[in-house]
Amino acid sequence: MPSVDICFSPELLPLYDLRGKVAVVVDILRATSSIVTALANGVTHVFPVAELAECAALGQQHGCLTAAERDGRAAEGFDLGNSPFGYLPGGRLPVRGRAVAISTTNGTLALRRSLAADAVVVGAFLNLQAVADFAQAQQKDVVVVCAGWKGKFCLEDTVFGGALAERLAATFDVTSSDDTLAALHLWQQARPDLHAYLLQSSHVRRLNSLEANKDFDFCLRLDEYPTTLPVWQDDRL
Ligand code: 3SL
Numbered sequence: 001m002p003s004v005d006i007c008f009s010p011e012l013l014p015l016y017d018l019r020g021k022v023a024v025v026v027d028i029l030r031a032t033s034s035i036v037t038a039l040a041n042g043v044t045h046v047f048p049v050a051e052l053a054e055c056a057a058l059g060q061q062h063g064c065l066t067a068a069e070r071d072g073r074a075a076e077g078f079d080l081g082n083s084p085f086g087y088l089p090g091g092r093l094p095v096r097g098r099a100v101a102i103s104t105t106n107g108t109l110a111l112r113r114s115l116a117a118d119a120v121v122v123g124a125f126l127n128l129q130a131v132a133d134f135a136q137a138q139q140k141d142v143v144v145v146c147a148g149w150k151g152k153f154c155l156e157d158t159v160f161g162g163a164l165a166e167r168l169a170a171t172f173d174v175t176s177s178d179d180t181l182a183a184l185h186l187w188q189q190a191r192p193d194l195h196a197y198l199l200q201s202s203h204v205r206r207l208n209s210l211e212a213n214k215d216f217d218f219c220l221r222l223d224e225y226p227t228t229l230p231v232w233q234d235d236r237l
Contacts, residue, residue, distance in 0.1 A: 002141045003173040006161035006183045009148040010110045016143050023117035024131055024164065026124065027147035028156040029203045030082050030212075031107020033124040033219040034067070035237060037084035040126075040225040042096030046237040048108040049101060052078075058101035065093065065100045072203075072210050075103075083215050099236075110147035111232070117143070120232035125160060125194075125219065129226040132167040142172065144183075155186070155201040159194075162187025163222075194220050 007016050026032050035046050047058050052068055052075055059066035059079075067080035074081025079093055082104050087095050102108055114120050118140060123131040135142050144164060146157035162183035165174040174180050190197035195217070198204060204216055230237035 001171070001173045002139055003176060004142045004144070004161075004165045004168055004180050005177050006144045006146065006158060006165070006179040008146050008153045008158060008179060009151055010106075010113045010145065011148075011151040013113055013145065018114060018117035018143060021117050021141040021143050022135055022138050023114040023120045023143050023145050024123040024135070025107070025111045025114050025120060025145045025147065026122075026157045026160045027104070027107030027110060028124060028160055028219050029154075029201075029207060030084060030215055030219055031069075031102070031104040031147065032122045033126055034082055034084045034087065035102065035107075035122050035230055036124045036127045036225055036228050037218075038087040038095065038100055039230050039237070040228040041087045041089070043087060043098060043100050045099050046230065047099065047101040047235060048111045048237060049103050050109045050112050052103050055101045055103035062099060062101070065095065065098050067100050067102045069104045071105060072206050072212070083212065084218055085215065106147040106149055110145050114145045115232065122230035122237060123160060123164065125163070125222050126224040127226065127228045128160070128163055128167065129223045130229040131164060134229055134231075135164075135168055136171060139171075142168070149203055154203055156198050156203065158183050159186050159190045159198065163191075194222075
């Protein structure tokens with residue numbers, strides 16, 4: 001039976017051999033939620049990159065939109081920040097039919113660090129079912145790579161790991177590793193009122209101070225896009 005592991009931070013990735021496995025990269029607030037929203041709303045593909053300079057260069061090279069965030073704020077000189085609302089109808093710029101190069105503090109970095117896996121997909125509460133369906137179809141070990149915050153543990157990414165483990169529990173081993181057990185326990189605590197539970201998280205407080213409350217509410221919507229699955233292929237999603 002394949003297993004589910006939760007890697008609490010990209011700093012711990014050297015302890016998880018991703019070869020032969022499915023990596024599910026998650027940054028609930030907000031990078032992977034924004035990427036899922038972008039692709040669900042007509043963006044053709046996304047180039048996730050670690051560095052701002054590379055993001056700007058890709059924008060020029062491919063004539064695509066650029067989106068960038070550092071420390072929770074939109075980085076200067078790019079078309080978009082890291083809010084999922086940038087990709088929804090009525091956003092600042094039309095995005096349908098465009099490609100987007102994205103660089104964020106933790107999320108895109110976690111993605112780039114996960115490329116040793118057989119398959120790399122992007123997970124969020126918004127597309128939880130799409131991720132579960134993909135894992136079921138693959139029947140390979142799954143490692144949920146939590147983007148965290150600057151190397152540290154993040155509550156919301158780990159709670160997502162627990163939610164995914166619960167959906168896979170019938171056909172995956174979700175009880176052999178303490179990381180997955182811990183994530184499941186956190187999810188079970190959070191599930192009755194996910195919003196109230198995650199209000200405690202440090203990144204929510206960081207975002208609150210930057211007036212991104214509506215992003216927080218949106219990123220917690222379960223299965224808003226149940227068939228949108230960003231999959232890494234070549235250099236893009
Ligand atoms: O760190 C990241 O990748 C971002 O998602 C952080 S923020 O939500 O844009 O502040």
